[in-house]
Amino acid sequence: MRAYREANLNSSSFTFLEKSCRTLLRTSKQVFEHISAIKMSYVARKGPAVYSALSKWAYNMAGFNQYGLHRDDCLYENEDVKEAIRRLPEKLKDERNYRITRALHLSMTKTILPKEQWTKYEEDTKYLEPYLQEVERERDEKLKWESNK
Numbered sequence: 591m592r593a594y595r596e597a598n599l600n601s602s603s604f605t606f607l608e609k610s611c612r613t614l615l616r617t618s619k620q621v622f623e624h625i626s627a628i629k630m631s632y633v634a635r636k637g638p639a640v641y642s643a644l645s646k647w648a649y650n651m652a653g654f655n656q657y658g659l660h661r662d663d664c665l666y667e668n669e670d671v672k673e674a675i676r677r678l679p680e681k682l683k684d685e686r687n688y689r690i691t692r693a694l695h696l697s698m699t700k701t702i703l704p705k706e707q708w709t710k711y712e713e714d715t716k717y718l719e720p721y722l723q724e725v726e727r728e729r730d731e732k733l734k735w736e737s738n739k
Contacts, residue, residue, distance in 0.1 A: 657693035
């Protein structure tokens with residue numbers, strides 16, 4: 591209790607905080623149980639509706655959409671990603687380079703795009719995914735082939 595007094599918190603403040611935390615925990619547990627009990631509707635390509643709402647929240651909190659970037663623009667560029675980028679059609683490659691250049695400029699000037707120009711969760715496509723899956727399949731096939739020699 592001494593630590594709370596030093597932090598200018600009296601016992602009634604501590605009790606209030608403790609009750610608030612317990613209520614919040616109980617409420618979140620009830621919400622989770624309620625969500626688990628619901629028969630979840632399936633949203634195309636994005637999984638269950640609950641996960642889509644959580645994904646949308648996380649997408650907006652990440653902040654890259656404020657610069658007009660897509661998810662695939664922010665991937666760590668390992669060898670597979672570099673090869674997938676190399677295989678992109680010129681139009682997609684140019685669009686990607688424009689988005690990244692614009693984001694770098696906005697970051698240097700410490701500004702973001704107007705809200706109506708942000709990349710929307712529903713409009714963001716994983717344009718690199720098919721190429722990346724193809725590269726990974728080829729790499730796995732190559733490793734399998736080399737291990738059978």
